[in-house]
Amino acid sequence: xxxxxxxxxxxxxxxxxxxxxxxxxxxxxxxxxxxxxxxxxxxxxxxxxxxxxxxxxxxxxxxxxxxxxxxxxxxxxxxxxxxxxxxxxxxxxxxxxxxxxxxxxxxxxxxxxxxxxxxxxxxxxxxxxxxxxxxxxxxxxxxxxxxxxxxxxxxxxxxxxxxxxxxxxxxxxxxxxxxxxxxxxxxxxxxxxxxxxxxxxxxxxxxxxxxxxxxxxxxx
Ligand code: TIU
Numbered sequence: 406x407x408x409x410x411x412x413x414x415x416x417x418x419x420x421x422x423x424x425x426x427x428x429x430x431x432x433x434x435x436x437x438x439x440x441x442x443x444x445x446x447x448x449x450x451x452x453x454x455x456x457x458x459x460x461x462x463x464x465x466x467x468x469x470x471x472x473x474x475x476x477x478x479x480x481x482x483x484x485x486x487x488x489x490x491x492x493x494x495x496x497x498x499x500x501x502x503x504x505x506x507x508x509x510x511x512x513x514x515x516x517x518x519x520x521x522x523x524x525x526x527x528x529x530x531x532x533x534x535x536x537x538x539x540x541x542x543x544x545x546x547x548x549x550x551x552x553x554x555x556x557x558x559x560x561x562x563x564x565x566x567x568x569x570x571x572x573x574x575x576x577x578x579x580x581x582x583x584x585x586x587x588x589x590x591x592x593x594x595x596x597x598x599x600x601x602x603x604x605x606x607x608x609x610x611x612x613x614x615x616x617x618x619x620x621x622x623x624x625x
Contacts, residue, residue: 409613409615409620410619411583411619413608413609413613414609416581419555422554424472424549424552425470426559427458427475428539428589429561429567430523432516433509433510433517434562434563435562438505448592454562454588456522458588459523461588461617464624471554472525472529473531475561475567479501481512483501485535486500537570538573540575555581559585560584560588561588563596564600565593565596569603569604572612573611581612581613584601584604
């Protein structure tokens with residue numbers, strides 16, 4: 406066990422039982438012409454965390470610790486996308502419609518791929534999730550249980566949507582969750598800040614938060 410300097414108090418990292426989860430670092434959210442851009446957001450904010458996230462992934466890769474990459478992805482026939490989800494959002498371009506990088510949030514489309522600098526390697530788990538949370542309709546909890554994973558380190562986008570939803574789902578399933586604060590980002594800085602405060606309030610009601618440097622220092 407290794408102790409990480411974190412808020413609201415130190416986080417016990419348990420090698421062999423800890424996986425990294427990188428949420429939705431896909432072109433749809435991070436590059437111009439994707440879903441995030443079509444919703445009217447400044448995607449450059451999200452692109453800025455790619456180098457930190459790459460360092461975090463590298464820290465896990467060097468030690469051969471498990472890495473899970475998620476993508477928000479729907480089947481091409483959209484049978485796994487509720488009509489309410491399609492209706493909401495940008496009134497111009499909806500999920501499944503064709504943008505500059507193919508059909509928005511549809512599996513297999515160019516925009517649905519993880520950005521090149523963070524591309525998964527063979528042996529890493531890639532989960533296509535139809536919801537904002539990573540456990541809904543993915544079977545991931547069963548896979549993590551089979552791997553005896555009890556601790557999850559989170560990164561990715563966006564902090565208050567898919568990252569927070571996944572972390573709350575994980576918390577309810579009994580995982581000890583740590584969010585790396587400089588490897589997550591929101592289109593709305595105030596939402597990122599509020600999410601971090603919500604996670605660590607009340608004695609870590611959802612989990613812990615730490616900068617990447619705290620993890621690097623612990624494993625130097
Ligand atoms: N719109 C927004 O902030 N996020 C999403 O739709 N999905 C994720 O957070 N991945």
